[in-house]
Amino acid sequence: MKLKPLDEQVMVLTGASSGIGLTTARMAAKQGVRLVLAARSENALRQLTQELVDGGGQAVFAVCDVSREEDVQKLAELARATYGGCDTWVNNAGVGMYGTLLESSVEDMRRLFDINFWGIVYGSRAAVALMRERGGALINMGSVTSEQTVPLQSLYSASKHAVKGFTDGLRMELEHDGVPIAVTLIKPGPIDTPFPLNARSYLPTEPQHVPPVYAPETVARAVLHAAATPTRETYVGGGAKGIAASGEFAPHATEKALAAAAIPRTLSDRPPLPPERNILYHPSERLEERGDYPGVVQPVSVYTEAATHRKLLGAGLLGAGLAAALWHRSRRA
Numbered sequence: 040m041k042l043k044p045l046d047e048q049v050m051v052l053t054g055a056s057s058g059i060g061l062t063t064a065r066m067a068a069k070q071g072v073r074l075v076l077a078a079r080s081e082n083a084l085r086q087l088t089q090e091l092v093d094g095g096g097q098a099v100f101a102v103c104d105v106s107r108e109e110d111v112q113k114l115a116e117l118a119r120a121t122y123g124g125c126d127t128w129v130n131n132a133g134v135g136m137y138g139t140l141l142e143s144s145v146e147d148m149r150r151l152f153d154i155n156f157w158g159i160v161y162g163s164r165a166a167v168a169l170m171r172e173r174g175g176a177l178i179n180m181g182s183v184t185s186e187q188t189v190p191l192q193s194l195y196s197a198s199k200h201a202v203k204g205f206t207d208g209l210r211m212e213l214e215h216d217g218v219p220i221a222v223t224l225i226k227p228g229p230i231d232t233p234f235p236l237n238a239r240s241y242l243p244t245e246p247q248h249v250p251p252v253y254a255p256e257t258v259a260r261a262v263l264h265a266a267a268t269p270t271r272e273t274y275v276g277g278g279a280k281g282i283a284a285s286g287e288f289a290p291h292a293t294e295k296a297l298a299a300a301a302i303p304r305t306l307s308d309r310p311p312l313p314p315e316r317n318i319l320y321h322p323s324e325r326l327e328e329r330g331d332y333p334g335v336v337q338p339v340s341v342y343t344e345a346a347t348h349r350k351l352l353g354a355g356l357l358g359a360g361l362a363a364a365l366w367h368r369s370r371r372a
Contacts, residue, residue, distance in 0.1 A: 040174070040219055040221055040269045042126070042127075042174075042175065042176055042221060042266065042267050042268065042269060043126050043175075043267070044267060045067070045070045045071060045072050045263060045266060045267050046070060046071030046072070047071075047126075048072050048073070048125075048126040048127055048266065048267075049072070049073045049074075049075065049118065049122040049123075049124065049125045049126050049127075050067055050072045050073070050074055050075070050125060050126065050127040050128070050129060050266065051075045051077065051114065051115070051118050051125045051127070051128045051129065051166070052064055052067070052074060052075070052076055052077065052129045052131060053077045053078070053103065053105055053114075053129065053130055053131050053132040053158070053162060054077075054078055054105075054131040054132030054133060054180075055074075055076035055077055055078050055084065055087065055100070055131070056076075056078035056079075056080040056083040056084050056087060056322075056323075056325075056326055057078070057080070057083070057232070057233055057237070057323060057325065057326070057327055057328075058230070058232030058233055058234060058255055058327070058328060058330075059131060059180070059227070059230060059232055059255050059258045059259065059262075060078070060129075060131045060132070061087065061255075061326065061327070061328050062255040062256055062258070062259045062328050063129065063131070063258070063259040063262050063263070064076060064087060064091065064098075065091070066256070066259045066260070066263060067259075067263060067266075068091045068094065068096035068097075068098065069094075069096075070263065071096075072096075072127075072263075072266075073096075073097040073098070073122055074091065074096070074097065074098040074099070075098075075099055075100070075101070075114065075117055075118045075121065075122070075125065076088060076098055076099070076100040076101070077100065077101050077102075077103035077105070077114050077132070078100075078102070078103065078132065078322065079102065079103070079104050079318075079321075079322035080322040080323055080324045080325070080326075081102045081322075081324075082324050083322075083323070083324050083325065083326040084100040084102065085100065086326055087100070087326060088100045099117060099121050101113060101114045101117045105130075105132045105154060105157075105158030105159075105161060105162060106150075106153035106154045106157055106158055107161075108161045111158070111161040111162055111165050112161075112165060114165070115165040115166075115168065115169055118169060119169065124169045124170065124173060125166070125169055125170065125175065126170070126173070126174075126175045126176070126266075127175055127176040127177075127178065127266040128162065128163075128165070128166035128169070128170070128175070128176075128177050128178070129178045129180070129262060129266075130158065130159045130162040130163060130166075130177075130178070130179045130180060131180045131262075132154065132158050133154060133155045133158070133180060133198075134151060134154050134155065134237065134238065134239070134317075134318055134319055135192065135195050135234050135235065135237070135238030135239070136148075136151050136192065136194050136195050136238055136239045136240070136319075137191050137192060137235070137238055137239070137240040137241060137242050137246040137305065138191065138194075138239075138240065138241025138242060139191065139193075139241070140193050140194060142241050143194055143241060147239055147319060148194050150319050150320065151194060151195065151198055151239070151319065152198050152201070154319075155195070155198035155199065155201075155202065156198050156201045156202060156205070159179050159180075159202050159205065159206075160205060163177060163179065163205070163206075163209055166220075167209075167213070167218070167220060170220050171218055171220070174219035174220060175219075175220055175221075176220070176221045176222075176223065176265060176266050176267075176269070177209075177220055177221070177222050177223070178223045178225060178262055178265050178266065179202060179205075179206045179222075179223070179224050179225070180202075180225050180227075181199050181202050181203050181206065181224045181225060181226045181272075182195075182196075182199040182202075182226055182227060183226050183227065183228045183274065183276075183278075183279035183282055183283055184196035184199045184200070185199040185200055185202060185203035185224065185226050186203070186226065186282075186283035186286060186287075187282050187283050187285075187286035187293065187297070188200075189249075189297060189301055190297060190298050190301050190302050191242070191246075191301065191302055191305045192305075195238075202224070203224060206222060206224045207224070209222055210222035210271070221265070221269035221270065222271075223265040223269075223270045223271065223272065223273065224271070224272040224273075225258065225261055225262060225265065225272070225273050225275065226272060226273065226274045226275065226279060226283070227253070227257075227258045227261075227274075227275035227276060227279060228251065228252075228253065228274070228275060228276035228278045228279030228282070229248035229249060229250070229251070229252045229253070229276070229278075230248075230252065230253050230254070230255055230257070230258055230275070231248070231252050231253070231254055231255065231329055231330050231332045231336045232255050232327075232328065232329065232330050233323070233325065233327045233329070233330045234330060235247055235248060235330060236312060236316060236330055236331065237316070237317060237318045237323055238317060239317045239319045240311065240312060240317065242305070242306060242311065243306070243311060244306045244307050244308065244309055244310065244311055245307045245309040245310065245311060245312050246305055246306070246307065247304075247305060247306075247307040247309075247332060247333070248330075248332050249300065249301050249304045249305060250278075250334055250335070251276060251277070251278040251335075251337055252332050252334060252335070252336050252337065253275060253276045253336065253337045253338075253340055254329075254336050254337065254338045254339075255328055255329070256338065257275050257276065257337070257338075257339060257340045257343060258275045260343075260344075260347075261273045261275050261343055261347060264347045268347075270347070273343065273346060273347060274342070274343065274346070275340055275343050276337075276340045276342065276343065277340060277341065277342035277343075280342055280346075282297075307333075
């Protein structure tokens, strides 16, 4: 399967007004991608679109609540009407929740699944309808919690487990039917975005990430790599890969360590956020890439850079191996 170069692509991007989505939109525009931006925050979207157009890019936007299938269909129609379709569709919109499972309300739980899971279902179905004949890339935003549940984010983790199951199943079905769409799951670890600030929180203090924490650019680079290079899945951050691997090979020990480390360290020394701050039921209208994480933020993930360029690395190792073999043979001769 061959995907178009980025400067020849049209990309649909949900959750474009904040965090990873906002960083990805700006980075993609600089590389010549034509954008169809979506979020619930109309004013923020309008400001972002104008910013990208003023910078020489091409972008349109649609106010879209991904939990509403009709909104997602209108987003697909905008892409078709403006650019004739799309080459990459990124299902990035999502929201977090902090608290124990027994104290979180079922209403909030259902709403989170409507956004995090059903939003990806609706987006994926719309994307396949747009790209079934022309081909392209479908990129779904999972999480390290797609593999390993993190305490105090258990409901969020459950939604990302569901996203992984859906994404893997869709990939197999499309491959079986010969549909030329590369299906990717991106699995970031903690990223310094407004995610904790915008989340629904039941905690007595403002929630915070547990390190190691990475910059949103690390995820944006992984998304753009998957848009141009067929990729099954990508962990963003060596810490994310390490936690997932630990959970697979030593599940009980990993769960004990996570409970001991993550529960106290998720609680900051700052007062709880006001209830109106969370975006579970309403848009934020804040055009923000970064959060307020007080510790060290890693600008680059060495692990992810190596993983996304493993073909080049593998070719280099193969070449070195062949050269060594030829040298050894010549020495023997």
